[in-house]
Amino acid sequence: MAKDTSVGSKILIVDDEVNLLESLGDLLSRKGYDVATAQDGTEAMARLDYERFQVMIVDLRMPGMSGLELLEKVRAESPETGVLILTAYGSIKSAVTAVKMGAYDYICKPFMPDEILGAIGNIVEQQRLFHEYEYEFENLIGKHRSMREVYRLINQVSKTNCTVLVLGESGTGKELVAYAIHHNSDRRNKPFIKVSCAALPEGVLESEMFGHERGAFTNAYYRRKGRFELADGGTLLLDEIGDMPLSTQVKLLRVLQEREFERVGGNETIEVDVRIIATTNKDLDGAVNEEKFREDLYYRLSVVPIRLPSxxxxxxxxxxxxxxxxxxxxxxxxxxxxxxxxxxxxxLMAYDWPxxxxxxxxxxxxxxxxxxxxxxxxYNLPGHLRDSSGNISLWVQSKSLQGAEKQLLSWVLAKTNWNVKKAASVLKISRGTLYSKMKKLNLQKPEK
Ligand SMILES: Nc1ncnc2c1ncn2[C@@H]1O[C@H](COP(=O)(O)OP(=O)(O)O)[C@@H](O)[C@H]1O
Ligand SMILES: [Mg+2]
Incomplete structure (x- = not known):
C-alpha cells in the first residue's frame, strides 16, 4: 500500500518504452507523486544535476547506457535516491546483481499497479526515516545521537507555541535550530524575525524590539514598528539573549507574561501573538548567580531547553x-x-574545532x-590545522596539566586512527598505561 507520505515525493521513471512511461507516470501522479520521466540514462543523469528525486524507477534493458550503468552513476552522485529496477522475466539474474549494487528492489514486467505502488511506498517510508532522523533535518546535518535528540525535540516543540531556549557554543547551529522550529510549526507562513541582543547598545535594542514613537528621542523623526510587532503571528528569535542588559530584561519579562507592551515614548498598549525562541552561548545559570541575568526571566525562557552539542x-x-x-x-x-x-x-578529525x-x-x-x-x-588548509604547534596552543588554553594530557592523547589517538598500540609507541608509554589514562580521562573513539 502506498502511504500518505507519498504526497509530493519526487519520482523519476527511466525507460525507453514510451507507453510504459505514460501509463506508469499516470498511475503515480494520480497517487499524489510528483513524476518526471526520461527515455535514457543520459537524460536521467542530466536531470539529477539540478533536481533531487526520492525514487528512481529504472528499466534494466535500454539502448545506450544500460540500467546497471545508470544505477552505478546514481549511487555515486545521488546516494540518497532509492532505485527500483524494472526487469523482464528473462533477466532476473541482472536484477539480483542490481540489488547487490545498491538498488532497493526489483519488479518483473508486466506488473500489477499494487505491486509497484507497494514497492515505492516502502522506499519512500524508509527514506523518510533515514532523512528525518538519521542524517539531516531541515538544514541541519548530523547523525550523532545527540543531533537525533535535537531533531526529535524540534519536532515536538514545533507542534506547540511554547518558549524555547537553544543553548550551545558559538557556531553549533543555534539559529538553524530556531529556524527549523519556525519552519515546522503552523507559523511557517508568517514572519520569522531576529533580534541580535549582543550587537546593539541598550537604548537601541529597546527601540529595535518595541519600536518607538515620533520624537521619542533625538533622531526619532518617524514612528517605527519594533520587531515584536513585525513578528506578529510568527516567531521572534532573541539571539544571544545572555548579552541583554538587565533593564531590557525587565521589559521583556513583561511582554512574555502579558503579551503586550508600549513603543518607546508611547502610551498605546500593543498586543501581539508571537512565539519566542531565545539562544545563548553563555552559561545562564552562572549569569543568574552573578545577578547579571534575571532569574524569573530565565525560568520563563527555559520552559524547553534544547542543548546543541559542540x-x-x-x-x-x-x-x-x-x-x-x-x-x-x-x-x-x-x-x-x-x-x-x-x-x-x-x-580535520584531529582538530578540536573551538x-x-x-x-x-x-x-x-x-x-x-x-x-x-x-x-x-x-596546503589548502589554514596553517594552524596543518602543523601541530596549533594544537600546542590549544593545550595551553586548557590550562591544567590533566587537560593538556587529554588534548595530547586525543590528538595522538586520532592521528593513529585510535590504534592504541601505535599511539602508545608514539607516546613512548606502555599500552596498559595508555588504556588506564584513556579510562581516567574518559577518552573514547568518536562514534561513526
Ligand atoms: N548541523 C549543522 N549542519 C549544517 N550546517 C550547520 C550546522 N550547524 C551549524 N551550521 C552552519 O554553521 C554556521 C553557524 O551556524 P549558526 O546557527 O549561526 O550558529 P550559532 O547561532 O550557534 O552561532 C551557519 O552557516 C550554519 O549554516
Ligand atoms: Mg548565532
Whole structure:
C-alpha cells in the first residue's frame, strides 16, 4: 500500500518504452507523486544535476547506457535516491546483481499497479526515516545521537507555541535550530524575525524590539514598528539573549507574561501573538548567580531547553559535514571539488574545532576556493590545522596539566586512527598505561 507520505515525493521513471512511461507516470501522479520521466540514462543523469528525486524507477534493458550503468552513476552522485529496477522475466539474474549494487528492489514486467505502488511506498517510508532522523533535518546535518535528540525535540516543540531556549557554543547551529522550529510549526507562513541582543547598545535594542514613537528621542523623526510587532503571528528569535542588559530584561519579562507592551515614548498598549525562541552561548545559570541575568526571566525562557552539542562531542559527523560543505561551495564557486586527500581528513578529525560547525564551514570554503584541481590537499588548509604547534596552543588554553594530557592523547589517538598500540609507541608509554589514562580521562573513539 502506498502511504500518505507519498504526497509530493519526487519520482523519476527511466525507460525507453514510451507507453510504459505514460501509463506508469499516470498511475503515480494520480497517487499524489510528483513524476518526471526520461527515455535514457543520459537524460536521467542530466536531470539529477539540478533536481533531487526520492525514487528512481529504472528499466534494466535500454539502448545506450544500460540500467546497471545508470544505477552505478546514481549511487555515486545521488546516494540518497532509492532505485527500483524494472526487469523482464528473462533477466532476473541482472536484477539480483542490481540489488547487490545498491538498488532497493526489483519488479518483473508486466506488473500489477499494487505491486509497484507497494514497492515505492516502502522506499519512500524508509527514506523518510533515514532523512528525518538519521542524517539531516531541515538544514541541519548530523547523525550523532545527540543531533537525533535535537531533531526529535524540534519536532515536538514545533507542534506547540511554547518558549524555547537553544543553548550551545558559538557556531553549533543555534539559529538553524530556531529556524527549523519556525519552519515546522503552523507559523511557517508568517514572519520569522531576529533580534541580535549582543550587537546593539541598550537604548537601541529597546527601540529595535518595541519600536518607538515620533520624537521619542533625538533622531526619532518617524514612528517605527519594533520587531515584536513585525513578528506578529510568527516567531521572534532573541539571539544571544545572555548579552541583554538587565533593564531590557525587565521589559521583556513583561511582554512574555502579558503579551503586550508600549513603543518607546508611547502610551498605546500593543498586543501581539508571537512565539519566542531565545539562544545563548553563555552559561545562564552562572549569569543568574552573578545577578547579571534575571532569574524569573530565565525560568520563563527555559520552559524547553534544547542543548546543541559542540562539534568535538560529535566528531564522527565531521566527514558528513565535510561532504555537505564541499558540495555547497563547489556549486557556489562553480568548481568541481569532490575529493580530499587522506591526510586532509586526518587533520580535520584531529582538530578540536573551538569555533564548531561555523569554523569547519569557513575552512572548507577557503579550501575549495584555494585548490587548483578537484582535490583538497593539506596546503589548502589554514596553517594552524596543518602543523601541530596549533594544537600546542590549544593545550595551553586548557590550562591544567590533566587537560593538556587529554588534548595530547586525543590528538595522538586520532592521528593513529585510535590504534592504541601505535599511539602508545608514539607516546613512548606502555599500552596498559595508555588504556588506564584513556579510562581516567574518559577518552573514547568518536562514534561513526
Ligand atoms: N548541523 C549543522 N549542519 C549544517 N550546517 C550547520 C550546522 N550547524 C551549524 N551550521 C552552519 O554553521 C554556521 C553557524 O551556524 P549558526 O546557527 O549561526 O550558529 P550559532 O547561532 O550557534 O552561532 C551557519 O552557516 C550554519 O549554516
Ligand atoms: Mg548565532
Amino acid at each position: 562539534l568535538r562531542e560529535r566528531k564522527g559527523d565531521v566527514p558528513l559535514l565535510v561532504g555537505h560543505f564541499l558540495k555547497k561551495f563547489s556549486e557556489k564557486n562553480n568548481k568541481r571539488v569532490s575529493n580530499l586527500s587522506k591526510d586532509v581528513m586526518d587533520l 569555533g564548531n560547525v561555523r569554523e569547519l564551514e569557513n575552512v572548507m570554503e577557503r579550501a575549495v576556493v584555494l585548490t587548483k584541481g578537484d582535490t583538497i590537499t593539506p
